[in-house]
Structure formats: structure tokens, C-alpha cells
Amino acid sequence: MNSLSEILTLDSNAKTKEFKRGEIIQREGTSNSFAFYVKKGLLRSYTIDEKGKEHIFLFASEGWLIADFESQEFERPTDLFIDCLEDSKVVVFNRECFKVAALSDEQLRKNAHLMARRIAVLQKRVIMLMSASAKDRYNKFLETYPELPNRIPQRMIASYLGITPQALSSIRRNVLKSRQFS
Amino acid sequence: MNSLSEILTLDSNAKTKEFKRGEIIQREGTSNSFAFYVKKGLLRSYTIDEKGKEHIFLFASEGWLIADFESQEFERPTDLFIDCLEDSKVVVFNRECFKVAALSDEQLRKNAHLMARRIAVLQKRVIMLMSASAKDRYNKFLETYPELPNRIPQRMIASYLGITPQALSSIRRNVLKSRQFS
Numbered sequence: 001m002n003s004l005s006e007i008l009t010l011d012s013n014a015k016t017k018e019f020k021r022g023e024i025i026q027r028e029g030t031s032n033s034f035a036f037y038v039k040k041g042l043l044r045s046y047t048i049d050e051k052g053k054e055h056i057f058l059f060a061s062e063g064w065l066i067a068d069f070e071s072q073e074f075e076r077p078t079d080l081f082i083d084c085l086e087d088s089k090v091v092v093f094n095r096e097c098f099k100v101a102a103l104s105d106e107q108l109r110k111n112a113h114l115m116a117r118r119i120a121v122l123q124k125r126v127i128m129l130m131s132a133s134a135k136d137r138y139n140k141f142l143e144t145y146p147e148l149p150n151r152i153p154q155r156m157i158a159s160y161l162g163i164t165p166q167a168l169s170s171i172r173r174n175v176l177k178s179r180q181f182s
Numbered sequence: 183m184n185s186l187s188e189i190l191t192l193d194s195n196a197k198t199k200e201f202k203r204g205e206i207i208q209r210e211g212t213s214n215s216f217a218f219y220v221k222k223g224l225l226r227s228y229t230i231d232e233k234g235k236e237h238i239f240l241f242a243s244e245g246w247l248i249a250d251f252e253s254q255e256f257e258r259p260t261d262l263f264i265d266c267l268e269d270s271k272v273v274v275f276n277r278e279c280f281k282v283a284a285l286s287d288e289q290l291r292k293n294a295h296l297m298a299r300r301i302a303v304l305q306k307r308v309i310m311l312m313s314a315s316a317k318d319r320y321n322k323f324l325e326t327y328p329e330l331p332n333r334i335p336q337r338m339i340a341s342y343l344g345i346t347p348q349a350l351s352s353i354r355r356n357v358l359k360s361r362q363f364s
Contacts (some may be wrong), residue, residue, distance in 0.1 A: 025302075030292040035359050036354065039195075047309050047312070047313050048313075049313040049314070050315070053313070055226070055309070055312040055313040057305070057308060057312070068299075068305075069298070069301045069302055069305055070303075070305040073298045073299060073301065073302035074302055079305075079306070079309055080309075080351050100291060100294040100295055100298065105287040105291075108287070108290055108291060108294055109282060109287075109290060111294070112282040112285075112290055112293070112294060112297070113282055115294065115297040115301060116251070116255045116282065117255060117298065118301055119251045119255065119297060119300050119301055120251055120252040120254075120256055120307060121252075121306065122248075122256035122301065122304035122307075122308060123239070123252040123261075124252050124261075124305060125304075125308050126239060126304060126307050126311065127239060127261055127262075128235070128306055129281075129308065129311045129312065129344075130229070130237040130239070130311065130344050131229050131230075131231040131235070131237040132231070133232070136197050170252055173190060179291075
């Protein structure tokens, strides 16, 4: 979705790092957060509620940028954990490079496209979470992440959708059934 | 939150209009959507689900900007209705004025601040919707909109929070009780 060359102009000091599956690369409560551009592999951001339950905010496969923008914008400790669901190659950006004051006009113009897209995606996510049926949310997930269903455990897809794994498996059965008859 | 002078530089053709309480100023499915800056009064954006139930996405009182950014970014018909909860004075911007290509460097820089803030607010909203208790969501609502509780019917606050009016009134009773004893 974002071309790497566009992203790389944002921070000439950004380094590509390799992480192992299962590695946590950002923890909740960190005040020095980074932004991560995925060259290869799969990351996710998530929060853990008071009862210890995980809620997945975002998946990021090849070409996605993942970060805690709320923490960066308001200079607050992070709300989100970020970890690797697969061995991954990731470009690590300093949070400063997304600050408006630090950007050149050209960088700002490139960045504005990414920001506008992110606002649109988040708006849709809020509306879906509030008003769409679990089935519509699952279909939107497939549209947003067509390459992911076979790379992610069902329980994580359920967590992203805000439903139980049982509800998800019943939706998948119905989707399969309706495809067989159409 | 946004100074009017910053916003006004975005579109020199923007006009201030007056709307009556109850007027719908944008309908779902419109392809020519606008952005609205509230000088006086109170607007809200909302969606209506398949069962005819309303879900409130955002309130906008004095100083807020309200629009369907998803529709504007992807040039899709709007998902959101926008109407007036009070008689309102509103600056109406053309959707084109938020397109990156149409903005001068200076406008882009001002706009980037607004976009970064909106991303942060939306991220928080998604996380709260997914993982926070109804009580925490109510407290966040009070923090985001300190001036609104007395201007909005309870059922609309409940709709914004994604809970029933009954659940909201039980939360409010508990909040009041805990304040009396603290």
C-alpha cells in the first residue's frame, strides 16, 4: 500500500532489523515508541484489558506501517503492544520523523497521503465495530487483508473482529456454504 | 481545538451557513460530501444499520471539524449522516480542499496537525470500543467532550458509547455515588 521509497525519505537514519516470530518489539507503557515498516513478515498491535484479555488493533504484513500514533501525537506512554507473528524484516523509524515540525514540505506531502488513508481506514473500523454484523466485519477483514486468513490463527482473527472464536467459526461455515450454492 | 484562522486558509471560498436544529446537512450515500467547521451549535455524524438503529460516530461542538473523511479519501459515497442537534453556525468546506494535491505547502502543514490529532483520537476510540469497560468509555467521553453532557439526550450518549440507555443510567448513578463518598 505504501511504496518503500516514499517511506524511506522520512528518516534517513532508519535501519532495517530482523525479528523472530513471537518477539515483542514494543510494550504498553513505553514512552520512547517507534514506527515500523514491514518489508517481510507479519506484525500486529494489540492491547490487553484489565481482565488480561487481548484485543488486536491492527495487523501489518508486507508494505504496511505499524505504530502507536496516539502515543506519538500526544507524547503519552504507548497503549499498544507490537509483536511479530512471523519472522520479520522491519524498517524501524524514530517517532520524531512523523512529527509535522520535523518534516520537509516534500516529506509532509508524502506523509499526508498515508495519514489521509489511515484516517479513512480508522473511521471505517469504528463504524464497523459499532454498527456492522459480525459477518460484515469478517467480510471487511477479508477485503482489508486478503493475504492473511491462512497466516493467522482463527482466535486472532476473532480478537480483531471483537467476537468469540466460536462465533467466527460459525460465520466461516455460513460463508463457505453460501459460496457452494452460488 | 482548531483555530478558525488555520481552517479558513484551507478554502477561501468556504461560506458560513446557518442551520436549524434537526436539519440533516449530509445524507448517507451522497457522493459530493463537504466538511463542516462548527462556529456555534452542535452537530453529530452517525450511521444507521440494517435494522434501522442509529450509531453515533462523532459529536462536533464549537471548534470541531466534522466530515466523512473515508468517503473523501476513497471517493466513495458517504457512510455517514450529519445533522444538527442545536441551531448552528457552520463553515462549509468543499471536499476538494482536503485533497493533498490541492493544498499549498503552508496549508498542508496546518492540515497535518489536524490529521495527526484525528488519527490519535480515532485510534483511541477503536481501542476503547474493543477493550474498555462501559464505565471507562463514559469517562473518556466526559474527557473528550466536557461541555456536552448537558446538551445531549442520554440516549445519544449511550449510542456514542455503544451501550443501552439503561446501562448508561446505571453507570451515571455509580459515578455520582462514588463522587459523593470521595
